[in-house]
Amino acid sequence: MEDYIRVGFVGNPNCGKTTLFNAFTGAKLKVANWPGVTVEKKEGETEYKGTKIKLIDLPGIYSLTSYSIEEKVSRKCIMEDDVDVIVNIVDASSLERNLYLTTQLLELGKPLILALNMMDIVEERGMEIDLHRLPELLGGIPVVPVSARKRTGLDVLMHAVVHHYDEGPTGHLVDYGPEIEEKIEKLRIILKAEYPEIRNSRWHAIKLLEYDDEVTEQYPLNADEIIDRNYEKEIINKKYDFIEEVLEDTLFKKDEKEQSTDRIDSILTHRIFGIPIFLTIMALVFFLTFTVGDMLKGVFEIALAGFSQTVYGFLTGAGAAAWMVSLIVDGIIAGVGGILTFLPNIFILFLALAVLEDSGYMARVAYVMDGIMGKAGLSGKAFLPMVLGFGCTVPAIMATRTLESRKERVKAILITPFMSCSAKLPIYVLFADMFFEQQAMIVAYSLYVAGLLSGILVALAVNKLDRKREQRSLLIELPEYKAPNARTISIYVWEKTKEYLVKAGTTIFIASIIIWFILNFNMDGMTADISTSIGASLGRLLEPVLKPAGLGMWQIGVALISGLSAKEVVVSSFAVLFGIGNVNSGAGMVELATALQSNGFGALNAYSLMIFALFYTPCIATIATIRKETGSFRVTAYMVIFQLVFAWIAAVVVYQGGMLFGF
C-alpha cells in the first residue's frame, strides 16, 4: 500500500479543514462554525488522476507547541512521518493570525501546500491577495485558493499535492536576528553531531530555544550555555514581524469599515441582553421541537398502527405461536415502534441545533455565559459542551477536550450529563403530554432549565469545596457569522437521525426483547401474569428505595434500570410493561395514563419521574465515554454514583415538597 501519498490537513481551528476533508473523501464528519469541532484525527481516501491519496483530518491548532490535547494529536501525526505532504488550510479572511502556524510549518522543511480558504469573504470585504507574490515570499510553496463550502479549487489543490509531494520550502524565511541565529547555528552543529538522524536541525534548534518539552526530552543536549534562557517570546515576535512584512507586500485594500458580524455581535453579545437572548433562543428551539415535532408525529402514528395490525394479522394468519406473536407485537413493535414515533421531535431538535452551531452563535454563548460560569470556577468555554449536551452527551463530553486544565475538564464532564439530551426528550414529551396537557411545554422547558441550573450549581459547589481553586479564564476565537450551509446542516441532521434509527434497531430493539422476556417469564417458565415475572421481582427490590420519590411501583424500577442502556428505553419499557401498542398516540397515552393513575400515579409523580430521569446515571455509551475521556475508572465510578444519588435526592425533594404544598 506504499503507493499512497499521505496528506495531513493542518490549520487553525474553524478554518474549514473538515469541510474540505468531507468534500474530498465523501465522508460525513460533523462540521460547524465554532472552533474545536474536530477533536480526533480522522482518515479518508481520495484519488487524483490515478494517484491514490490518503487524507488525514486533524484537530485545529494555533501553534505547533504541545500544550493542549489537540496540539499533541496534530503535532504527533505531523512529526512522526505519518504524512508526506502537509496541506496547511488557512482562513484567508484572517490571514495574519493564520500564517503564524504556517511559519512554523515552513520551518519543519516538509513538503507544504497552502490552501487559502474563505476567499469569498476576502473579496466581500474588498480585499485582495497577491497570489503570485505570496508563494515567492513563503519559500516557493504552492498557494492554492479553494472554497471548501462551494467545493471549488479542489482539483488544483490535489494537482499541487501530486506534483509537489517531495519538495519542501526553500531557504530560511524568518530571520531571528544575530543573537538567536548564532545560537541556532551552534545548536545545529551540536545536534548534527549527536543525533545524525535528525533531518531538520534548524527546526529542532529553534524548538530547543523555545524550551519545547518534547524536543528537549527526546534530544537532550549539553548546551546550557547556548540555551541560557527561554527565547520563545522573541521567536514568536519575529515570526509575526515576518508575517507583517509578507502581508504588506501581498494584502491590499484593508478596509476598516464596520463588518456585519460586529453589528450582529453588538446585539447578541450585549452586556445586559446577552443572557436573555440566549434563553429565548433555547426556548425557541424547544418550542419548535415540541410543536413542529408533534405536528409531524401524527403521520408516524398512523403508519405504526397500520404496521402493527398488518404484522399481527400476518403472524396469526400464518399460525405463529402465541409467544412469538406476543414477542413481536407487544415486545419489539411496541418498544421500537414507540420510539420511532418520536423521530420528528428529534429531527427538529437537531435541525435547530445544527442551525445554531453553523451560524457562528455557539462561540458567542461562551462569552455570554462567561460571567456565570466564572463563579463556578469554569470558563465560558465549558458552557459549549453543556449546550451540545442538549443533543447527545457522548460528543458533548468529547468536546471538553478543548478545555485547558484537567480539573476544568473533569468538572465539565461531571455536569454535562445533567443536560436534557435528545434521548430524554421522549420521556418529557410522553409524561408531560399525559399529565400536564396545556402546560406540557412549560413543564418540559422547566426540565431543560432545571438541568442547566443544577449543572451550574453543582460546579459552583465543587468550586467552593475545592481548596486549590484555580482561576480559569476565557479565551476563544469568535468566527464570522454566516448563513447556515444547506449541505452542512443536512449532513449533521442526517447523521443524527441515522444514529437514532440505528439505536432504535439495536439497543432499543434488544432492550425491548429483554424486557418482554423478563416480564413474560418467571423461574417456572412462561407466565401470563406479569406481576409474578422475573421483571416484577426485580422491580419490587427497588420499590422501597423509590417510594419516597413517589416512584414506588415495580414497573418504574424496571423502566429506570433498563433506561441505563439508553434513556429512550425508559419510554419503550413503559410501552412493553403496560402492553401499549403505540405509546405516543393519543389513545396510547390515555391507556398508559389510566393504568398509571389506577396505581395512584399522578401529575406530581410524573414530574418526579422526569426529574429522576433527567439527573440519574447516564446511558452506558456516556459512561464508557466518561471512562475514556477521564482515563480513570475511579473518577467515572464516583461520577455515576453522584449522579444517581443526586437524582434520587432531587426527585424526593420534588415529590415530598410537592405533597407538602398539596399538589
Place this chain on the structure above:
Amino acid sequence: MTLLDGKAGESYKVKELMTDEDVMRRLEVLGINEDTNVKILNRKRNGSMIIKVRGSRLAIGRNIAACIEVREGE
C-alpha cells in the same frame, strides 16, 4: 493601564503581558505581542470582552484582560 481599564470601541497598543508562561504563550501565539493593536469591540460589566487582534475576534475573560498592559493607541 491594562486592557481591563479600556473602553469599548477604543484601540490600544500592547505594552507587555504580565501573566504566567502558559497563558502568555497562548496569547502571543494568537498574535497579542508587543506593539500589537488591540481594539475592544464589546465588553461586559464582569470584565470579559471581545477584542479584535490582527484581523480576528477573540473573546477573553477578565483575568486575561487584566494581564495585558496597554497604552492608548494612535
